[in-house]
Amino acid sequence: MARPPVTEEELVDRYGPHLNETPPGGWDAGLEIDREVKTHCCFCGQQCGVILKVHDDEVVGFEPWYDFPFNEGKLCPKGVKRYLQGAHPDRLTEPMERSADGFTHVGWDKALDRVATEIRRIQDAYGPDSFALYGGASLTTEKAYLLGKFARLGIKTANIDYNGRLCMVSAGAAYKGAFGVDRAPNPWSDIPLADSVFVIGANVAECAPITTSYIWRARDNGAKLIVADPRVTPIARTADLFLGLRPGTDSALMGTILHILIERDMVDSEFVAAHTEGFEEAAAAVESYTPAWGADITGVPAARIEEAAEIWGRSDTGMLLHARGIEHQSKGVENVRSCINVALATGKIGRPGAGVCMITGQGNGQGGREHGQKCDQLPGARDLRNPEHRSAVSEVWGCDPDDLPGPGVSAQEIMDKIHEGEIKGLLSICFNPVVSLPDSNHTVEALDNLEFYGVVDFFLSESAHHADIVLPGSLHEEDEGTVTSAEGRVIKINEAVPPPGNARRDWEIVCDLARRLGTGRYFDFESSRDIFEELRRASAGGTADYAGITWERLEAENGIFWPCPTEDHPGTPRFFEDGVFKTESGRAKFAAITFRPPGEEIDDEYPIWLTTGRVISQYLSGTQTRRIGPLTEQYPEPLCEIHPSLAEEHGIAHGDIVRVRSRRGEIELPAKIVTTIRPDTVFIPFHWPGAKAVNQLTHRILDPVSKIPEYKVSVVNIERVAAAPAEPVDIRDVAVSFGETR
DSSP: OOOOOOOHHHHHHHHOTTTTSOOTTSBSTTOOOSEEEEEEOSSSTTOOEEEEEEETTEEEEEEEOTTSTTTTTOOOHHHHHGGGGTTOTTOOOSOEEEETTEEEEOOHHHHHHHHHHHHHHHHHHHOGGGEEEEEOTTSOHHHHHHHHHIIIIIIOOSOEEEGGGGTTHHHHHHHHHHHSSOSOSSOGGGGGGOSEEEEESOOHHHHSHHHHHHHHHHHHTTOEEEEEOSBOOGGGGGOSEEEOOOTTOHHHHHHHHHHHHHHTTOSOHHHHHHHEEOHHHHHHHTTTOOHHHHHHHHOSOHHHHHHHHHHHHHOSSEEEEEOHHHHSSTTHHHHHHHHHHHHHHTTOSSBTTEEEEEOOOSTTTTGGGTSSOSTTEETTTEETTOHHHHHHHHHHHTSOGGGSOOOOOOHHHHHHHHHTTSOOEEEEESOOHHHHSSSHHHHHHHHHHOSEEEEEESSOOTTGGGOSEEEEOOOGGGSOEEEEOTTSEEEEEOOOSOOOTTOOOHHHHHHHHHHHTTOGGGOOOSSHHHHHHHHHHHHTTSSSOOTTOOHHHHHHHTOEESOOOSTTOOOOSSOOTTSOOSSTTSSEEOOOOOOOOOSSOOOSSSOEEEEEEOOTTOOTTOTTGGGSHHHHHHSOSOOEEEOHHHHHHTTOOTTOEEEEEOSSOEEEEEEEEOSSBOTTEEEEEOOOOGGGOGGGTOOOOBOTTTOOBOTTOEEEEEEEEEOOOSSOOOOOOOOOOOOOOO
C-alpha cells in the first residue's frame, strides 16, 4: 500500500525550519573561499556537474552547477558529500614499502626504483607476460589511455585489464555485436520523450539517482513505466507495471516478450526488413516461449508479461534502460542482446525518445573502456587483433605494429593465472580487487602468491594491505583531464587543488616508471593535456573518434558527444538516425537467444537465491565513501534483505544476526525484513571488506564473451545465529505484490 505524500509541515518537523535554506555561509563551513572550480562528481557514470569551493588549497565545500545540462544542479547524497574525502587522515601522502613491521615511508626514488627493478627481474625470469597491470574505470580518459600504452610499450606485457571489466563490459559487447558500436545510442534527454520506459536490472534511484528525474519527466508526459527486478527498488515503487522476476531469468522474460510481440503482430515489419538482419533466427529461438512458459521460468505471472509486451509494443516511442542487474551474469551479453531484440523488433532505435541504453556504473566507465585499457583493445575502441588498427595506432606511437603484444586476459583471469603460476607480478592503479572480485578468499590468496605487488592509490585500500610498494596517487579533483559520461558525453575535469604532501598525479608516476624501464621515449608528456592531444590523434578514424574534441570546446559547450571527427563537427548525441548501423552490413543484428540457466542453481543444500548490488550512500568497493562520515552513518554496515515469509520459515526477526553460506564461504550480518524482495531471494550490498564482504559468497564463473563474473546470481542457505541487538537499524518498508514466486 502506498504511503500518502509527506506534507511540508512533516518535513519541517522532521528536518528543522531551515529545510529550504542555504546553510549559513553556504556549503563551506563559513570559510573564506579562494576559488570556485567547475568540475564533475567523482563517482558514478552520470558525472554530474558540481562546483567545488577551495580554501587554502583544500576543497571545503560545493555549490550546485545549475548550468550543466545533465543534472542542472541536482546531486545525490554521494555527490553532495564527495568533497569531504580530500582531507581525510587516511589520505596517502608518502610512498610506502612493506617491512617486517608493516609499512614504512620511503622516498620516491627508492620506491620507483624498486617497482622498475621488480618488473625487469620478473620479466627476465618468466617472460614479458608474467607481469600484469590493473587499471580503473574511475580514472580520467587520459590516464586510461596512458595505462594501455604503458602496458604495451612501457612494460611490454599483454596482460592489462581494468575494473570496468566488472561493470559494463557485457553491455559493451552486446551493443558492439548488435549495433557495431559500444555506446548508449541515445542521450538521456530522449528519456522524457518516450511513450514507455522499460527499466530492467537497474536500481536507478540508488545507483544513478539523477536518471530518476528523467524517468519522472517521462511519467509527467504520460509515459508508462515498466520495471523488472527481483527487488521492488525505489523506482519500481512508482511503476505502472512491476515484474518481480527470479534472479538469472532475464533473457527468458525478454524472449517471452519478443514471442508475444511476434504473435500479436506488434513487430515493425517495415523497419525490420529495411534495417536489420537475423530476425527469422531470433524469432525461431523464442517460438516456444509462450506466456505460460515465461511465467514458469521467471516466476512472473503470465498476465503481467503480456501486459508488459502490450505497453511496449503498442507505444510509438520507448526507452529501454538496463544496468548491472542483467549484465553481472554468466550470460550477461545474452541478456542484453535479448533486450536489444525487443527494441529492434518494434523499431525503437535511432529516433528521439526511442532507444535502448546501458546505464554506465563507474565514473569513467565509458571513456575508460574506449582507449586501450581493456586487454583486447587499442585507442579509439580499436581491436588489438586487427592489423589495420594496430598499424594506425603504431604510427601515432612511433613504433612497429609487431612491437605491440596481442590480447591478454581479463581481470578475473589475471587472478586465476596468478594461482596457476603464470603471472608473478602485478601493478594496480585505483583497483581494489580484494573487495571487488568474486570469491574474495581466492583473490587474497592470489595477491599473497605474487612475487611483487605494487599499488597506486590515494587511500590504503584492502588490496593495498597486501602490497610490497604503495605509491600515493591523486584524487579526481587533483588533476585535470576528461571523462565520458553514461550518455557518451565527453566532459572536462578541472583541477581544484594539488595533491597533498608528497602525493603525485597518477600520470606522472606512470611516465616516471617508463623512464626507469628505458621506454621513456614513448612517454615524453609534460601534462595531462599532452596525453589528450596524442589520444585525439590515436583515436582519429576509430569508432570512438575524439579527433575534433578540444579542451576549449569541452569548456565552452558543456561537453561533446563522440564521435566527433573534426573541430567543426557538432558531436553525435544520437546514433542511427539515418537507419545505418556501424556493422559491416550497415544493418542492426538480431541475436538468436535461447534461455540457459545461471552458473549454479538452487538445490536442497542451497535453496535460496542471492543477489548483490549497491546502496545509495556507498560506491563500489567503498574505499572513498566508507571514509565519508555522513555516508557511513546513513548505511554503516551491510544488511541482508529477507522477505517476511522466508524469515518466518527460518525463525528470523528484524535485526537478528543471520549466517549466509554459499559453496565458497559464509558471512554473518543483521537481517533486514522487507516485503520488497522475492520470498526465494536475499540481497546483500557489496561495499564492505573482510568479514562483511559479500563477495566471499559469489562465484567466479564468467560470461564467455565479456568475461564478467556472475555477481547477481548465486545460491545460499541462511540460518539465525543471534538475536537482534537492543537497538536494531530503523527500516521503513512498503507492501507489494510479486504475484507468483515459486
